[in-house]
Amino acid sequence: MERTSLCLPVVLLLMQCSPSCSVTVSTNEPKVEVKEFSDAVLSCLFHTEIDQNPRIEWKKTGKDVSFVYFNGQFKGSFGGRATIEGATVTLHGVTQEDAGEYRCEVSAHLDIVNLGETNITLKVLVPPHTPSCEIPASAVTGSVVQLRCWDQQSIPPAKYSWFKDSKPISPPRRANATYLINSQTGILEFQSVAKEDTGHYSCLASNEVGQPKMCEGKHMTVEDVNVTAVVAVVLVVCLLGIVCGCGGLLLHRNGFLTRHRGRSFWISQCPGAAHISSQTLHRTEDTSNVNYIPPPQEDFKHTQSFML
Template sequence: MEGTSLYLPIVVLLMQCSPSVPVTVSTNRPKVEVEEFSDAVLSCTFRTERDQNPRIEWKKKGKDVSFVYFNGHFRGPFDGRATIDGATVTLHKVTQEDAGEYRCEISASLDTVSLGETNITLKVLVPPHTPSCEIPSAAVTGSVVQLRCQDQQSIPPATYSWFKDNRPMSPPRHANATYLINSHTGVLEFKAVAKEDTGRYSCLASNGVGTPKMCEGKHMTIEDVNVTAVVTTVLVVFLIIAVLGCGGLALHRNGFFTRHRGRSFWISQCHGVAHISSQTLHRTEDTSNVNYIPPPQEPQDFKHTQSFML
C-alpha cells in the first residue's frame, strides 16, 4: 500500500501535464452515392475536450451556404424529411436538388479549439430512362446513314449498345468495318449501307444504376437506286428547260420582249382607237346634218359676192 501511495502523486501530475485534445470531427463516408428517391446517410462523429453539450450544425454549400440543421431543427426543404442521430443526418427520398456538398460543424465553446468540421459530398444517381432513338425508315444503297440514341436524364451518363433484329451488334474491331458504334454518344453510323443492312434496329441505354432501358425497335429498309427513273427524270427536266429556252429565244428575236415594240404596239393601238373614234364622230355629224337647211343670205352679202366675182 505504501508503494502505491508513492506512485499516485506522479500519475496525477502526468495527467495534469498531458496535452488536452480539442474538439475533433470526422466522417466514415466522405462521398455518398445513392439512387434517386432513396435515403442518404451523412455520417458525422465528434469528440470534445471538455464541452459535453456542443452545438451541432449542418450546412449545404452552393451559390450561397444554407442551413440544413440549426438550433435543434431542420430548416427549409429538409424540414419534415430528415432525421438526426447524434450528429449523423439521414435525408429521406433524396432528389437531384439534394445533391451537393454538405458540412457538419461542431461548436464546443469550453474547448481550447472551439470549432471542428468535416465535409461530405452527396451524389444522387438516376437510372436510365427510355432513350429517344432516330432510325430512318429507308435509305438507298451506298449512302451514309446515321442512327442516333440518347438519354439526357441518366446520372452518371448512360452508355449505349445497338441491336439488329434483337441481336446485339458488336463494336467493329477493324478499320474496314462497314459501320461504327460510339457507345458514349449513341451514334451508329454506316459508311455505305448495303441491302444486307436492312432490318429492325433498337438501342439499349445503361449506366450501372437500376434497370437498363431500350427504345422501341424500328425497321430500316435499304433499297437500290432506280437508275431508269433517275435517267427519265433528268431527260424530262432537260427537255422542259430546252423547250422553254428555245421559245424564249424565238420571242426575243421577234422583238416580243423589246420595249420599242411594246411602245409601238400600244401607240398603234391608240391611233387606231382615235381613228375609229374620229370616223364615228364624223358619221355622227353627217347624220345630224341631213335635215339641216342653211339660212337665206342677205342682199348685201350677195352683192358683195357678185362684185368680187367681177
C-alpha cells in the same frame, strides 16, 4: 533562473491541455452513394472535452451555401424529410437535387479549440431511362448514315448497344468493317450503307444501378435511289411551271404586259396621275423648244430676167 522555473509549468500545462481541450469532428464515410428515392446517411462524429452541449450545424456547399440543419431545425426542402441523431443526419427519399457537398460543423464554446468540421459528398445514382433514338426512315446506298441513341438522366452515364430485327449488333472486329459502334456516345455509323442494312433498329441503355431500357425503334429502308425525293422534286417543279404559265397567260389577256395598257391602267387607278402626266408632257415640249434654233433664211435674188 527563477523566471525559467516559473514559465516551465505553464508551458507544460498548455501542452497537456491543448489536445484534450478541443472539439474534434470526423465521419465514417466521406463519400456516400445511394440510389434515387432511397435514404442517405451522412455520418458526423464529434468529441468535446468541456462543452457537453455543443451547437451542431449542417450546410450544403457549392456555388451557394445553404443551411440544412440550424438552431435545432431542418431548413428549406429538408424540413419534414430528414432526421438527426447526435450529429448524424439521414435524408429520406433523396433525388438529384440533394446530390452535392455537405459540411457538418460543431461549435463548443467552452473548449479552447471550439470549432470543428467535416465534409461529405453525396452522389445520387439514377437507373437508365428510356433512351431517345434518332433513326432515319430511308437512306441511299453508299452514303454515310448515323443512328443516334442517348439518355441524359442516368447516373452513372449509360452505355449503349444496338439491335437489328431484335438481334444484337456485335461491335466490329475488323479494321475494314462497314459500320462502327460507340457504346459511350450511342452512335451507330454506317460508313457505306448497303441494301443488306435495311431493317428495324432499336437501342438499349444500361448501367449498374437499375434495369436497362430500350427505345421503341424504327425501320430503316436502304434504296439505290431515293425515289420518294425524286418524285417530290418533279411534282414541285411541274406545279411551279403550271402556276407561272397560268399567271403569265392571265396577265397577258388582261393587258398588264403591254406598255400602253399598263400606262393607261396606272393613270386611271392613281388619283392625280393624269394631271401629273400632262404636266410632264408639257415640260418636255417646253424643254425641247428652248434648245431649238431655226436655220438662217437666205434672201432670194433674181439673177436673170424672164420675159414672157
